[in-house]
Amino acid sequence: MIGITVFLIAFILSSMLTVPTIYLARKLKLVTNKKLRFHPAHTHEGIIPRAGGVPIYFSILLTSLLFLPFSKIMVGILFASFLLVLIGVFDDYSDVSPYLRFAANLVISGIVIGFGLGIPYISNPLGGVIPLDSWQIPIVFFGIHTIWVWADLLAVIWLSWTTNMVNWSKGVDGQLPGFVGITAIFLGLLSQRFIGHDISITSVSLFSFIIAGAYLGFLPFNFYPQKIMPGYGGGGLAGFLLGVLSIDWGHFHHRLLEIGWGKRRIAIFYWLISLILGISSLFLKGIEKLIAFITIALLLLIFIYIIEEMKKQNTN
Secondary structure (H helix, E strand, C coil): CHHHHHHHHHHHHHHHHHHHHHHHHHHCCCEEECCCCCCCCCCCCCEEECCCHHHHHHHHHHHHHHHCCCCHHHHHHHHHHHHHHHHHHHHHHHCCCHHHHHHHHHHHHHHHHHCCCCCCEEECCCCCEEECCCCEEEEECCCEEEEEHHHHHHHHHHHHHHHHHHHHHCCCCCHHHHHHHHHHHHHHHHHHCCCCCCCCHHHHHHHHHHHHHHHHHHHHHHCCCCCCCCHHHHHHHHHHHHHHHHHHCCCHHHHHHHCCCCHHHHHHHHHHHHHHHHHHHHHCCCHHHHHHHHHHHHHHHHHHHHHHHHHHHHHC
16 A cells, blocks of 8 residues: 555654764754743743754655655745745844744645645635635736635635644644644545546645654654754644645535535534544543543544445445
8 A cells, every 4th residue: 555655654754864863953043942042831840952843844855756646736835835944044043033933834734725725715614615716816927827715715724724733833842743643644534535536636635645744753763752843844844734635625515415414513623623622621621631632533434434334335
C-alpha cells in the first residue's frame, strides 16, 4: 500500500534529519534557555534546541517530490511551507515580533492561494451551500488570472487562523507531533475511502500520510524528556498544513448527498458531531480526550464504510 510506504519514508527521513538538527541548533544558538528567554508558557527545564520544523519540513519535501504528482498547488504548498519554516528559524534565534509573524502568515497564506488553493463555497447549515465566487476580479500578469475576492479572503483568514491556533496549542513535551500525526493519519484514512470515486483525492490522502510520518518521526525526540522543541516553524507548519488538508477535504457532505441524505439530515449530523466534540473538550481531560477522539474517528470510518456499501447497492 503506497500510503504505508510514504508514511514510513517520511517517518525515517524525519528521524534521521532530527539528529543533526539537534547538533546544529545548539551550535547556532537556536535554543530555548529559560534564564535568558523566559516565557510563562514554557514547562521545560534546561537548555533545549529548537528548529524542529526544519527536519519535519525537509522530510515532507523529499517524500512529496518522490511520490506526489507535480502540480501548481503542490508547488505553492511546499514553497509557502518553506517560508513559514524559515520565519520559524529566525524566531527561534531572536524571537520575531508576533505582529510581524502574523503579517507573514497572511502573506504566506496569500501565496498558496495564488497557486490555486481556495474555498469556492461553504456549507449552509440550513441546507445547500453558500457560493463565494460571485465577486471576481480579473488581472493580467503573465497571463489572465482571476481573484475570487470572498473565496480567497476566507481562505487567507482560515489558513492564518489554523497556523496560529495549532502553534499556540503546543504546550508539553510530545503534545504537538502526536496530535498532528494522529489527525493526519485519520484524514488520510478518510480520504482513502473515496479514491475510487474521485482520483484527485489520492494526492490528499498521500500528503496526509506524509505529514503524519514526518511529525511522528519527530515525536521520539520531542517526547518527555524532549531533546528538541518544534519551535514556531514546527508548530506553525503543523497548523498551516492541517488547514490546507481541511480545504482539500472539505466536501464530505457531497458523499452524503450521493447516497440520498437530505440537506437537513446532513446539517443535523454535522451539529451532532460538533456537539460531541465540544462536550468532550469541556468535560474530559488528558488521555480521556485522546481516547474520545480516536473513538469518534473510528466510528466515522465505520460510518464511511457503510456509506460506500450503500452507494454500491444503489449502483447495482
